[in-house]
Amino acid sequence: MIGILDIGMGNLRSVHNAVYQNGFDPVVVHAAAEFDDLTHLILPGVGNFSAAVPEIDTRQLRQPILTFVASGRPLLGTCLGMQLLMGVGEEDGIHAGLGLIPGRVTRLAGEGLRVPHVGWNVLNMTRPHPIYEGIKKGRDFYFVHSYAAVCEDGNDLLGSTEYGGPVTAVIGRANVVGIQFHPEKSQVNGLRMIENFCNWDGRC
Numbered sequence: 680m681i682g683i684l685d686i687g688m689g690n691l692r693s694v695h696n697a698v699y700q701n702g703f704d705p706v707v708v709h710a711a712a713e714f715d716d717l718t719h720l721i722l723p724g725v726g727n728f729s730a731a732v733p734e735i736d737t738r739q740l741r742q743p744i745l746t747f748v749a750s751g752r753p754l755l756g757t758c759l760g761m762q763l764l765m766g767v768g769e770e771d772g773i774h775a776g777l778g779l780i781p782g783r784v785t786r787l788a789g790e791g792l793r794v795p796h797v798g799w800n801v802l803n804m805t806r807p808h809p810i811y812e813g814i815k816k817g818r819d820f821y822f823v824h825s826y827a828a829v830c831e832d833g834n835d836l837l838g839s840t841e842y843g844g845p846v847t848a849v850i851g852r853a854n855v856v857g858i859q860f861h862p863e864k865s866q867v868n869g870l871r872m873i874e875n876f877c878n879w880d881g882r883c
């Protein structure tokens with residue numbers, strides 16, 4: 680069963696619809712007790728990293744998420760949810776992410792660069808991954824963000840886009856994968872990535 684984690688800041692409805700459109704019957708989960716029957720967990724997110732971290736901790740979800748990942752079941756983070764997979768976020772202060780993928784989430788910067796990065800942009804798939812199965816090359820994905828992940832280990836960087844230089848778009852380590860863009864807003868390719876995740880056994 681596919682779980683979509685409610686941390687009080689997610690685009691739950693649109694992510695739920697994207698999973699449902701792929702023929703799955705997802706459940707929105709709110710607490711660790713609901714994780715037992717899940718085969719996959721999606722951590723969606725729209726909002727501020729500094730506001731999301733206290734939500735995770737107040738809801739006592741930090742350790743259950745780590746335990747879920749340790750069980751080998753696949754975890755997908757989307758947009759803010761992807762950023763929360765990292766070690767540290769710098770949005771409105773320094774905050775501890777889940778630390779599933781070492782690195783920091785830092786503000787987009789560049790001479791004359793408009794921030795936030797909003798709109799359709801390319802995805803350069805820099806390393807193979809099951810989530811890319813059947814993805815049509817040359818199509819864009821929809822981004823809305825002011826911060827981006829910087830992975831400590833280059834092996835965790837799976838894809839990037841171009842915005843004042845290369846910007847992290849897809850990250851992954853073992854059974855954890857994160858995508859900076861909004862798959863539910865990225866049309867055919869976004870839906871296909873959601874489908875690929877829901878069919879993934881967590882092994883690369």
Ligand SMILES: NC(=O)CC[C@H](N)C(=O)O
Nearest residue numbers: 725726759823824825826
């Ligand atoms: N759309 C979002 O949730 C953006 C996430 C984060 N606040 C950023 O600006 O990068």
